[in-house]
Amino acid sequence: xxxxxxxxxxxxxxxxxxxxxxxxxxxxxxxxxxxxxxxxxxxxxxxxxxxxxxxxxxxxxxxxxxxxxxxxxxxxxxxxxxxxxxxxxxxxxxxxxxxxxxxxxxxxxxxxxxxxxxxxxxxxxxxxxxxxxxxxxxxxxxxxxxxxxxxxxxxxxxxxxxxxxxxxxxxxxxxxxxxxxxxxxxxxxxxxxxxxxxx
Numbered sequence: 436x437x438x439x440x441x442x443x444x445x446x447x448x449x450x451x452x453x454x455x456x457x458x459x460x461x462x463x464x465x466x467x468x469x470x471x472x473x474x475x476x477x478x479x480x481x482x483x484x485x486x487x488x489x490x491x492x493x494x495x496x497x498x499x500x501x502x503x504x505x506x507x508x509x510x511x512x513x514x515x516x517x518x519x520x521x522x523x524x525x526x527x528x529x530x531x532x533x534x535x536x537x538x539x540x541x542x543x544x545x546x547x548x549x550x551x552x553x554x555x556x557x558x559x560x561x562x563x564x565x566x567x568x569x570x571x572x573x574x575x576x577x578x579x580x581x582x583x584x585x586x587x588x589x590x591x592x593x594x595x596x597x598x599x600x601x602x603x604x605x606x607x608x609x610x611x612x613x614x615x616x617x618x619x620x621x622x623x624x625x626x627x628x629x630x631x632x633x634x
Contacts, residue, residue: 441588442526449528449584460531467532467579471546473572474553481561486630490617491610495560498609499553506552506601507545510594514540523584530584544586544594550576551598559606
């Protein structure tokens with residue numbers, strides 16, 4: 436499948452990247468390739484801060500990585516059904532990042548879906564961390580995928596929305612696992628799940 440309704444915007448961004456100083460492009464490429472690790476750090480922080488909280492708060496924190504995995508699987512399933520080629524293959528543009536191989540589908544963006552899911556899950560687990568860090572990083576991740584030339588704008592917009600839509604209901608359901616967390620807090624896992632007297 437090929438969809439190029441936003442090809443003009445894609446070309447504009449890629450052309451801008453081509454005129455940008457190399458150190459800036461290198462920084463964006465590094466973030467785009469490895470920036471999802473920021474979410475892993477934020478997940479650890481949210482887990483750590485949930486230790487003195489109640490079992491519902493810890494359940495929400497522990498659900499974040501699981502929610503992201505589900506969102507990735509859903510997004511990857513959609514990607515395999517749509518089979519849209521990368522814009523750098525279809526439009527033959529010069530890009531900051533080496534263009535992925537044929538058959539490495541473009542729509543929706545997995546990076547963006549992971550970022551969107553992580554942002555929503557973190558936001559619901561810890562509002563301040565979600566608003567101040569996770570949401571901005573998710574937006575930057577999505578934008579970076581277009582900047583380096585591996586995705587159309589609609590790939591990243593759809594990816595971030597799909598990830599968010601998958602994460603939202605799962606994150607809202609997470610506190611229902613509080614009884615299971617409370618049970619685990621009475622086992623040898625207690626030091627990982629509580630920092631003081633918690634239910």
